[in-house]
Amino acid sequence: MNPIEIIEKYYDKKSELYEILIKHSSQVRDKALEVVQKHSELGADSQFVAEAAMLHDIGIIFTNAPKIYCFGKHNYIEHGYLGSELLQQEGFLKHALVCERHTGVGLSLDWIVRNKLPVPHRDMVPISIEEQIICYADKFFSKTNLNVCLPIEVIVKKLEKHEKSNSSLFLEWHNRFR
Numbered sequence: 001m002n003p004i005e006i007i008e009k010y011y012d013k014k015s016e017l018y019e020i021l022i023k024h025s026s027q028v029r030d031k032a033l034e035v036v037q038k039h040s041e042l043g044a045d046s047q048f049v050a051e052a053a054m055l056h057d058i059g060i061i062f063t064n065a066p067k068i069y070c071f072g073k074h075n076y077i078e079h080g081y082l083g084s085e086l087l088q089q090e091g092f093l094k095h096a097l098v099c100e101r102h103t104g105v106g107l108s109l110d111w112i113v114r115n116k117l118p119v120p121h122r123d124m125v126p127i128s129i130e131e132q133i134i135c136y137a138d139k140f141f142s143k144t145n146l147n148v149c150l151p152i153e154v155i156v157k158k159l160e161k162h163e164k165s166n167s168s169l170f171l172e173w174h175n176r177f178r
């Protein structure tokens with residue numbers, strides 16, 4: 001499959017949003033591939049990682065986040081499962097799971113319920129090694145500040161804004177994937 005072809009079915013190639021999505025997704029893809037190459041012991045599928053990393057944020061177009069030129073009606077936190085639904089319709093079920101399992105360090109059902117998040121009530125946490133690597137790589141890059149790779153301390157602080165245990169899972173990944 002060609003992820004760019006799928007992106008271009010939904011995004012206007014000449015738009016600012018397209019630029020942001022492609023830049024961010026390429027950064028995440030390259031970081032994730034770096035992990036795959038450094039750690040052959042993980043047995044991750046590099047082709048799948050490359051494709052799914054490019055598509056992980058495809059759902060942002062349906063959300064309302066004017067700072068990054070998203071003018072949809074959904075809450076930003078919904079972009080994961082919305083992207084997942086889009087890729088399911090396109091017939092890419094495995095890639096779809098990467099979309100819905102990459103927000104933060106994943107959204108557990110318990111977390112969704114406790115925080116009354118406007119997303120479907122199911123566990124959306126990264127399970128396969130490829131899902132974990134992409135979720136990890138994504139944390140290094142922001143879509144509002146495209147030119148930086150965030151330092152670990154900043155990522156940890158951001159995750160701890162939500163819950164302390166979020167940063168311990170990230171740090172566990174960091175130990176395995178660095």
Ligand SMILES: [Fe+2]
Nearest residue numbers: 028056057138
């Ligand atoms: Fe992302």
